[in-house]
Amino acid sequence: MPQTTExxxxxxxxYRPEESAEPEWQTYEIPLRRDWMVLDGLNHVKDTLDGSLxxxxxxxxxxxxxxxxxxxxxxTLTCATYxxxxxxxxxxxxxxxxxxxxxxxxxxxxxxxxxxxxxxPWLVRxxxxxxxxxxxxxxPEQLAEYKPYSMCINCLLCYSACPIYALEPDFIGPAxxxxxxxxxxxxxxQGAAERLDVLSQHQGIWACTFVGECSAVCxxxxxxxxxxxxxxxxxxxxxxxxxLLPWGKR
Amino acid sequence: xxxxxxxYHPKWHRKRMPIFWxxxxxxxxxxxxxxxxxxxxxxxVLLLLAEVWAVARGAAAHARFLGFLAAPPVLAFHIFVxxxxxxxxxxxxxxxxxxxxxxxxxxxxxxxxxVAGHYFxxxxxxxxxVWYLHGGF
Amino acid sequence: xxxxxxxxxxxxxxxxxxLAALVLPALAIYLWVARPLGWVQAPTSxxxxxxxxxxxxxxxxxxxxxxxxFHWAHRFRYTLYxxxxxxxxxxxxxxxxxxxATVLTVVAAWTLWRFP
Numbered sequence: 001m002p003q004t005t006e007x008x009x010x011x012x013x014x015y016r017p018e019e020s021a022e023p024e025w026q027t028y029e030i031p032l033r034r035d036w037m038v039l040d041g042l043n044h045v046k047d048t049l050d051g052s053l054x055x056x057x058x059x060x061x062x063x064x065x066x067x068x069x070x071x072x073x074x075x076t077l078t079c080a081t082y083x084x085x086x087x088x089x090x091x092x093x094x095x096x097x098x099x100x101x102x103x104x105x106x107x108x109x110x111x112x113x114x115x116x117x118x119x120x121p122w123l124v125r126x127x128x129x130x131x132x133x134x135x136x137x138x139x140p141e142q143l144a145e146y147k148p149y150s151m152c153i154n155c156l157l158c159y160s161a162c163p164i165y166a167l168e169p170d171f172i173g174p175a176x177x178x179x180x181x182x183x184x185x186x187x188x189x190q191g192a193a194e195r196l197d198v199l200s201q202h203q204g205i206w207a208c209t210f211v212g213e214c215s216a217v218c219x220x221x222x223x224x225x226x227x228x229x230x231x232x233x234x235x236x237x238x239x240x241x242x243x244l245l246p247w248g249k250r
Numbered sequence: 251x252x253x254x255x256x257x258y259h260p261k262w263h264r265k266r267m268p269i270f271w272x273x274x275x276x277x278x279x280x281x282x283x284x285x286x287x288x289x290x291x292x293x294x295v296l297l298l299l300a301e302v303w304a305v306a307r308g309a310a311a312h313a314r315f316l317g318f319l320a321a322p323p324v325l326a327f328h329i330f331v332x333x334x335x336x337x338x339x340x341x342x343x344x345x346x347x348x349x350x351x352x353x354x355x356x357x358x359x360x361x362x363x364x365v366a367g368h369y370f371x372x373x374x375x376x377x378x379x380v381w382y383l384h385g386g387f
Numbered sequence: 388x389x390x391x392x393x394x395x396x397x398x399x400x401x402x403x404x405x406l407a408a409l410v411l412p413a414l415a416i417y418l419w420v421a422r423p424l425g426w427v428q429a430p431t432s433x434x435x436x437x438x439x440x441x442x443x444x445x446x447x448x449x450x451x452x453x454x455x456x457f458h459w460a461h462r463f464r465y466t467l468y469x470x471x472x473x474x475x476x477x478x479x480x481x482x483x484x485x486x487x488a489t490v491l492t493v494v495a496a497w498t499l500w501r502f503p
Contacts, residue, residue, distance in 0.1 A: 017261045020252050073275065100262040108262060144358075163278060166267045167469055206393035209465045210345065211281045229349035232397060239394035269472055285466045291407045292459030294415050295452040299495050301418070302439055302448065306503045309432040320423040328419040335415050339408040349401075376413035383417050383438065385430065 006032040008083055009090035010041055012053065015101050023101070026050075027090065038078040038086075038093065039067050042105075055105035062219060065155030069105050070094040075160035075217050098159050098166045112156055115172045118198050119180035124191025142187040149182035149227055151220040158214035158224050170203035174214035174224030177205060181227040196235065205231050284341045290334035343368040396461045396485070403458025406451060436503055445499040452495040460484035 007029045015023040028045045036044075039057055046053050057067040060079045067078045072092050083091065099107035129136065158174040159165045165173050180199060184192045199205050208228050215225040255261065272278040304315035318324060347364035421427045430438065439445065464484040468474040 015263050017263070018252055018255045018257070021254055021261070023263060097265065100264045102260065102262055163267075163271060163281075164469060166271070167472060168474065200391055200394075202391045202393065204391075206391055206397070209285065209469060210348075211278070212345075213277050213281075216277065223348075226348040229345075230351060233349050233401075236394040236398050236401075240398065267472070272470055282466070282470055285462055285470070288459045288462035288466070291403070291411065291455050292463070294407070294411050295455035296491065297419070298414070298448065299452055299491075299498060301435075302502065303498050305432060305435045305439060306498065306501075312432040312435065316423070316429070319419055325420070325423055328415070328423075332412065332415045332420055335407070335412045338404075339412050342404055342408040372409050375409040379410055379413045380417055383414070383430070384427070385434070385438075 008032040008041070010038075010045065011090045011092045012042075012045075012105070013092075013094040014053070014104050015095070016052075016103065032083055034084050036083050038069075038071055038076075038081045038083055038091065041083055041091075042078065042093070053105075054103045063153060065153035068096050068155045068157050068160070070097055070160065075157040077155060077157070077219050080219060096156060096160045098162070099156070109156065111169075112154075112159060112173065112175070115176045116154075116179060119172070119176050119195050120191055120198075121179045121183060123183060123186065123189050124194060125188075126190050136188040138187055145187070146182045146185040148222055149178045149185070152179055152182070152222045152224075153220055155219065157217045157219065158222075161213035161217040163211060163213070164207055164209060168203060168207050171207045172199070172201075172204050174208075174228065175222075177208075177231060178222050178224035178227040181231055184231075196238070199231065200235055200239075205235065208232075284337070287334045287338035287341075290331050291338060293331060294335060339372060343372060396457070399454060399457035400461035403454030403456075404462075407455050407458060410451060411455070439502060445502060449495055449499050453492045456488040456491050456495075457485070460488035 008031075010028045010030055011025050012028065013023050014026045028049050030041045030044050030049070033040070037060075039060060042053065042055055042057075046055075055067070055069070057079065058064040059066070062077055062080045065077075068075060069078050070076075070093070071078065071081055072086060073094075075096060078093070093105065095101045095105045095107050099109065099111070102108055152175055154175060156175065162171075162174055165171050177199065180195045183189045184195060205228055210225060210229060212225045215223045218224065268274075272282040301312075301315060304311045319328070344365060346368045347361035350364055352359045352364060417427065422429050439448070461484070464480050467480050468477075473480060
């Protein structure tokens with residue numbers, strides 16, 4: 001008995017600079033399988049329909065952060081979005097917005113990587129403990145302080161959702177600030193003052209106007225918006241303290 | 251073929267942000283509406299100042315001010331301003347737990363408790379304001 | 388790198404926003420909706436003057452007006468930068484917003500100090 005397979009249309013925004021100066025839509029008909037994610041659809045296209053389609057992916061299970069793309073206008077991890085769960089009709093797949101497009105669905109992430117490096121996302125110590133002293137111990141409460149911010153997989157969906165990042169190219173961005181907080185709030189870290197120098201610039205936390213979309217699209221529940229607001233309160237308190245009590249420790 | 255393309259010198263595509271980007275998606279519309287309530291706050295405090303000034307100038311000036319408040323288009327506009335102020339309060343208080351992390355005995359207070367505390371404060375402040383305006387204490 | 392002066396304005400913005408959120412709706416509904424519609428007994432002019440006269444009340448009013456104005460200034464400044472993409476007019480917008488707020492705060496201070 002012949003089995004009719006349901007199909008779905010994938011409308012992909014292609015960009016091939018050697019073909020055309022502007023991006024162009026291309027539609028592919030792919031089978032609609034109940035258990036397929038958008039990423040499976042793209043892999044099907046690349047394997048059987050059009051090998052020239054370029055995109056990033058790796059773990060296919062939502063922990064590497066490689067496969068972020070705009071699906072129907074919303075930044076999502078394509079490995080975590082079921083085709084069948086999307087509204088009926090063609091599925092629009094575009095490269096992550098806010099970043100320059102290199103080719104098809106591949107975007108240039110170097111701006112983020114530079115900004116991430118600038119917030120020193122590692123444990124900064126004034127003095128390292130000698131090995132003989134053993135490990136740095138941490139209570140569960142101390143771990144809970146920064147644990148959500150350590151869940152960031154650098155998928156950059158938050159940068160895509162943030163209108164400020166699109167409007168102000170120098171804005172450091174949600175993930176960089178959340179990761180700075182991950183270290184600032186870590187009891188083993190002593191680098192908060194160094195990070196403050198970077199974050200207290202105008203293009204640091206102050207460009208953020210708490211749109212909140214970064215936290216809404218984050219697939220790992222990092223809540224960068226919350227991290228930024230908490231940091232604003234802390235930085236403001238510290239600024240006033242250093243103004244009114246300048247003899248205190250900076 | 252793209253005649254402007256130079257082999258091995260790829261041209262990256264940068265999309266320009268449209269001026270009305272905030273009309274494109276519902277979360278952005280809600281965001282801009284929320285931000286525009288700052289105009290209602292500014293207007294409200296200036297109207298308050300205007301009444302202080304009218305009262306200072308005497309009963310006749312104050313009566314004119316009250317007449318202004320009662321005019322139907324002004325009243326309609328002020329109802330809109332009040333709605334905007336309430337929207338400001340609701341959105342502001344709902345976001346309070348994001349900025350304020352309170353600890354009690356080592357445990358972090360859950361978000362709903364922080365929000366509830368703020369709403370309670372809002373209720374108390376409102377009652378104090380109304381009571382004072384009504385002539386109490 | 389020189390640190391930004393934003394924390395100063397942000398402190399005014401956030402305290403103004405909190406104060407406005409807690410106090411303005413009740414004030415606005417009572418004074419500008421309920422009173423003109425006759426839902427509440429309107430205080431006479433002399434009674435209003437008596438309400439506004441105590442120094443503490445005038446101080447509270449001044450704080451409310453000043454913080455409300457600076458809340459508007461800071462927030463509207465960013466709304467113009469982001470909503471209308473006017474960040475190239477950074478200096479001009481900052482001057483108009485904070486300058487306007489300062490001028491009106493001075494007017495409020497003068498009016499309340501010399502009341503009635």
